[in-house]
Amino acid sequence: MTSSSNPSADPSPIVACTISRDVQNFDLLIEDMETVLGESWGDLGFAEALAFFNQPEAQTLEFVALAIDDADEDDLVMLGEIIALAKAKKIKVILIAEDVSPAALHQLLRQGADEFVPYPLPEGELAAAIDRLKKREHQAAQQPAFVSTETPADGVLLAVQAIAGGTGASTLAVNLAWELATVDKKDPPRVCVLDFGLQTGSVATYLDLPRRDPVYEMWSDTDVLDEEVFRQALTSFEDKLWVLTAPQDILPLDMITPEDVQRVLDQARARFDYVIVDMPSTLVQWTETVLNNAQVYFTTLELDMRSAQNAIRLKRALRAEDLPLEKVRFCLNRAPKFTDLNGKSRVKRLAESLEIAIELQLPDGGRQVTQSGDHGVPLASSAAKNPLRKEIAKLAFSLHELGKSDAEAA
Ligand SMILES: Nc1ncnc2c1ncn2[C@@H]1O[C@H](COP(=O)(O)OP(=O)(O)O)[C@@H](O)[C@H]1O
Ligand SMILES: [Mg+2]
Known part of the structure; x- marks a missing residue:
């Protein structure tokens, strides 16, 4: 796994991060991130994420995978802040959730998470979610042609x-x-x-x-x-x-x-x-x-x-x-x-x-x-x-x- 501490020395810029209490609880996510992104991703804790989004290194981030389980439900407010800050920085949020109550999920999605994938991750689902994000991004990018009338x-x-x-x-x-x-x-x-x-x-x-x-x-x-x-x-x-x-x-x-x-x-x-x-x-x-x-x-x-x-x-x-x-x-x-x-x-x-x-x-x-x-x-x-x-x-x-x-x- 790549550390996000010194991305400038890294030949491939960090395009994504996992954000979780402890990423080791989500080993299937680690595997899938490696499959899809190779080395160009990092891993952050919740508090770290809030600090990181404001740093210049965060500019290359395309999305974050916010991985949570039932133990994180008490921290909904902070999770909401992470999502809101990511949105403000135009970083997409994929929510990965294990045993989280529908009410909590609903709240986080309403706060602006772009995609939701259950954990354990179904085969190929992370890649599919990333594809959907890209497709939407692509559609959005086409929009300016319309405005410039x-x-x-x-x-x-x-x-x-x-x-x-x-x-x-x-x-x-x-x-x-x-x-x-x-x-x-x-x-x-x-x-x-x-x-x-x-x-x-x-x-x-x-x-x-x-x-x-x-x-x-x-x-x-x-x-x-x-x-x-x-x-x-x-x-x-x-x-x-x-x-x-x-x-x-x-x-x-x-x-x-x-x-x-x-x-x-x-x-x-x-x-x-x-x-x-x-x-x-x-x-x-x-x-x-x-x-x-x-x-x-x-x-x-x-x-x-x-x-x-x-x-x-x-x-x-x-x-x-x-x-x-x-x-x-x-x-x-x-x-x-x-x-x-x-x-x-x-x-x-x-x-x-x-x-x-x-x-x-x-x-x-x-x-x-x-x-x-x-x-x-x-x-x-x-x-x-x-x-x-x-x-x-x-x-x-x-x-x-x-x-x-x-x-x-x-
Ligand atoms: N001139 C035509 N020749 C062959 N098939 C046609 C022709 N016009 C319509 N259809 C077919 O008829 C069906 C109904 O057409 P549609 O345009 O959806 O009808 P409407 O909008 O009037 O309900 C569609 O399957 C369409 O492909
Ligand atoms: Mg019709």
């Missing part, structure tokens, strides 16, 4: 709602967002996706992103919503697209008010050129808010009775409330092929009977579409030649061209 963006708001669940709204939202984010390699627009399908939201799944706690925190108190809170709630996808996933814990749709939604939309539009909102398929009290803010409100439907009947209901509801029906663009998903004359006449009849214009037709992309969602990547990455992808790319291109010519005209 110079001018207010006043983004274009495009919403997508399924007229009936499963008609492809989230697929359209995610892929349209990606196509917009990559539409112009030289001058890529800033794009974000907001998953407002709070309970059923699938954007996180389709892009394989974690659902993070700050999302729930943001929604539960939008009074304090500012740039920083909003930024914390977003996750980046491949550095090109920013995503507000649905929260991890189920949030009742009516817990959110039109005012909450307006605040989130304002934050997003101030920072992004395009804001894509994936709406729940039911009408909610804040549907109106999104509709009023949106430039275009895409509504996906299919060629069946369920979609037809819901389309009638939607039209009636919007009319009754005097809402801007003209913003709604009906998109027929899994549309019949060009050569399917019978199918084409069914589309025509549907549009006529509903008195709607079907302005966009999206082809069936087959199993590749579902597979792409399961793999958590946009179609462009997994099946660039897929007919659905091509159609969505065309849509993104024309929306972007439209936006550019509007901007030039202004």
Whole structure:
């Protein structure tokens, strides 16, 4: 074991420390630290740790493994101080605990310990916890790119709602967002996706992103919503697209008010050129808010009775409330092929009977579409030649061209 007393003479800087009453009580931890870090770690007692954090040598520390057992429960206050000081010095804390009561654990985690691993250490668990820390650090490091957005963006708001669940709204939202984010390699627009399908939201799944706690925190108190809170709630996808996933814990749709939604939309539009909102398929009290803010409100439907009947209901509801029906663009998903004359006449009849214009037709992309969602990547990455992808790319291109010519005209 390396001593922390003279790290400057040591060729490898100390990147981690164990902190415990007596590290010999945690021999499995010693083994694991050696496996993961070789020589570049040290060992401190509780009181020593508090003193050490304030010394310049502590600057190379990336994390500490705070190892405690039931005998340490009387020292919770001091343990809390160690965690707080580590946090203040931007040192991560992995809590290693043997036979510690849930209440004590809870308290220490609330005080800011980043990870918890039980002792005796399960095989590979220390390494896994360190990996999780690094991954989060990496994600956090990507965030500044977002903050450095110079001018207010006043983004274009495009919403997508399924007229009936499963008609492809989230697929359209995610892929349209990606196509917009990559539409112009030289001058890529800033794009974000907001998953407002709070309970059923699938954007996180389709892009394989974690659902993070700050999302729930943001929604539960939008009074304090500012740039920083909003930024914390977003996750980046491949550095090109920013995503507000649905929260991890189920949030009742009516817990959110039109005012909450307006605040989130304002934050997003101030920072992004395009804001894509994936709406729940039911009408909610804040549907109106999104509709009023949106430039275009895409509504996906299919060629069946369920979609037809819901389309009638939607039209009636919007009319009754005097809402801007003209913003709604009906998109027929899994549309019949060009050569399917019978199918084409069914589309025509549907549009006529509903008195709607079907302005966009999206082809069936087959199993590749579902597979792409399961793999958590946009179609462009997994099946660039897929007919659905091509159609969505065309849509993104024309929306972007439209936006550019509007901007030039202004
Ligand atoms: N045009 C399409 N071709 C093939 N599969 C599709 C198409 N549109 C959607 N899907 C698949 O249908 C399922 C439901 O799509 P999703 O976008 O989640 O619907 P919604 O958000 O409207 O409930 C997903 O498995 C998706 O991959
Ligand atoms: Mg959906």
